[in-house]
Every structure is written in structure tokens, then in C-alpha cells.
Amino acid sequence: DGGITQSPKYLFRKEGQNVTLSCEQNLNHDAMYWYRQDPGQGLRLIYYSQIVNDFQKGDIAEGYSVSREKKESFPLTVTSAQKNPTAFYLCASSIVRQRNSPLHFGNGTRLTVT
Amino acid sequence: QKEVEQDPGPLSVPEGAIVSLNCTYSNSAFQYFMWYRQYSRKGPELLMYTYSSGNKEDGRFTAQVDKSSKYISLFIRDSQPSDSATYLCAMSKRDDMRFGAGTRLTVKP
Numbered sequence: 138d139g140g141i142t143q144s145p146k147y148l149f150r151k152e153g154q155n156v157t158l159s160c161e162q163n164l165n166h167d168a169m170y171w172y173r174q175d176p177g178q179g180l181r182l183i184y185y186s187q188i189v190n191d192f193q194k195g196d197i198a199e200g201y202s203v204s205r206e207k208k209e210s211f212p213l214t215v216t217s218a219q220k221n222p223t224a225f226y227l228c229a230s231s232i233v234r235q236r237n238s239p240l241h242f243g244n245g246t247r248l249t250v251t
Numbered sequence: 252q253k254e255v256e257q258d259p260g261p262l263s264v265p266e267g268a269i270v271s272l273n274c275t276y277s278n279s280a281f282q283y284f285m286w287y288r289q290y291s292r293k294g295p296e297l298l299m300y301t302y303s304s305g306n307k308e309d310g311r312f313t314a315q316v317d318k319s320s321k322y323i324s325l326f327i328r329d330s331q332p333s334d335s336a337t338y339l340c341a342m343s344k345r346d347d348m349r350f351g352a353g354t355r356l357t358v359k360p
Contacts (some may be wrong), residue, residue, distance in 0.1 A: 141294075179255060179350035180295075180339070192318030227294055235285050237343035 139164045141243035143228050148248045149216035150222075158213045158246045166241070168234045169211040173197060174225040174245070183226075185212055187234040215248060222250045254278055257340055257351030266360050268359045270327040274340035274351045277321065279343040281349075284316050286325045289353065298338075299325065330358045 141162045150156045153230045162169065168187045172180040182195030200219025205211055216227040226246045231238035257274045266272055272286075283302050287295035299314040301307045305316045315324040323342070335358050340351040350354055 144292075163331055170332060179253075179257075179352050180341075184349075200332055205355075222327055236346050239283075239297050239300045240295075240297065240348075242287075244294045247291070248294075 138154070141228055141230055141241060143226075143243035143246050145246060146244070149244055150250050152250055153217045154210065154250075155214055155216050156222075156248065158226055158228075159216070160211045160213065160243060161209055162211075162228075162230045162241075163209065164230055164232070164241060166230035166232050168231045168236075169205070170229040170231070171193075171201070171203065171211070171213045172194075172227045174227055174231060176245070181226065185215065185236070187188070195231070215250075222248060224248060239246075247250070255340065255342060255349045255351045257356055259352055261341075261355040261357060263357045263359060264330055266330060266332060266358055268330050269357070270330050270334070270336050270356060270358075272325040272327075272340075272354050274323050274342075275321055276323075276342055278342075278344075278349075279318070279321065280301070280344045283343045284314070284323050284342070285341040286312075286314055287339040288335075289347060291336075291338060295339055303343055332358050332360050336357050 169248045170185040171183040184203040186192035198249045201213045229240040286299040287298040289295040304318045311328045313326040339353045
């Protein structure tokens with residue numbers, strides 16, 4: 138069954154620690170995205186990648202880093218520089234590289250930093 | 252002013268009611284309009300994808316776009332308890348996509 142797998146579902150970390158969220162897709166999609174979802178706000182784009190070994194900053198990239206070494210995988214690292222990292226993180230993909238394409242989402246990782 | 256405005260609700264309706272969900276936007280460059288449904292602790296799933304003004308129907312769901320008023324709507328007919336979720340509007344142009352904050356809907360049996 139094709140889709141996007143995000144792991145873990147829940148993640149707890151202490152302040153000052155870096156943490157990496159996993160995102161794997163078997164849809165053979167070129168483009169992949171990371172969004173952050175906070176209550177009362179629309180999804181905000183952190184990073185996106187339209188092709189392997191290339192990625193671009195979104196609206197709120199500060200304190201985050203990504204890599205795209207394989208088409209299937211787009212891990213997100215939340216660094217200690219991110220001021221308010223507690224949030225619901227969503228990975229998405231699209232079949233074409235244009236950013237106006239509809240997105241397929243994973244089921245998210247809820248990160249809590251204390 | 253936010254680029255996309257969506258009433259967060261919550262909206263509660265009885266089973267069988269017609270539901271109307273709405274978003275307004277400020278950027279006239281948006282050309283593609285989407286509605287996503289998001290169940291609790293899950294990722295959003297695409298419900299409707301439309302281009303240009305007019306109506307698009309899919310089963311019990313109708314998406315309406317009025318570009319002149321910068322207003323989009325999603326209508327749900329014969330609403331069911333399984334429709335209880337948060338509904339996100341989204342709109343895009345070639346190099347950008349923006350989301351509303353979502354409207355939380357509860358359909359009571």
C-alpha cells in the first residue's frame with residue numbers, strides 16, 4: 138500500500154537536544170515537504186525538496202535542517218537553535234515538482250520538548 | 252491580514268444537516284484551490300482540488316470557488332458522524348501554497 142510513513146508518532150526530548158524525525162515515501166514522488174502545524178495556525182512550510190540532493194528553505198526554516206540523499210527519504214532535524222520546537226510535524230509529497238500540486242501527507246510526528 | 256482566513260469553529264451540526272465551510276483569501280494570484288480533511292492525530296487527506304471559479308461535485312461534497320470575491324466554500328450534504336474532523340482549505344500558485352487554520356466540525360448522531 139503506497140503512502141508516507143512518519144516515525145515515531147510521538148517524540149519527547151529535553152531542551153538543548155537535537156532530534157531527527159523520519160519520513161519515508163513509496164509513492165515514487167519527486168517532491169517532498171516538511172510542515173509544522175500549531176493550534177490556530179495554518180500549516181507552515183519548513184523545507185521542501187524537489188529532487189534528490191537538493192532542498193530549499195520554506196517560511197520557517199530557522200532551527201531546522203534536512204537532507205535528501207534518496208528519493209524515498211526526507212528526514213528533518215530539529216536543532217537546539219529552534220526556539221519553540223514543540224509542535225505537530227507533517228511530512229508530505231507531491232507527484233510533480235511544482236509547488237501548486239496537491240499534497241499527500243503522512244500521519245505526523247508530535248514532538249514535545251521540555 | 253493573513254493571506255488565508257478560515258473560521259476555526261468549532262462547528263457542531265446534527266446528522267443529516269448540510270454543512271458549509273468557508274475561506275477567504277487576499278492574493279488574487281492563487282489559481283488552485285483545495286480542501287483537506289484531517290482526523291484527530293492524523294495527517295490531512297485531500298478531498299477536493301479545483302482550478303478556476305465554479306463548482307465541483309464529488310459525492311456528498313461540493314467545492315465552490317468565487318475568484319471575484321476571493322471566497323471558497325465546501326458544502327457537505329447529508330452529513331455523517333464520520334465527517335467529524337478538521338477541514339483545511341488550501342490555495343496555491345506556481346511557487347507557493349498557503350493553508351487556512353482549519354475548521355473543526357462535529358456531526359452529532
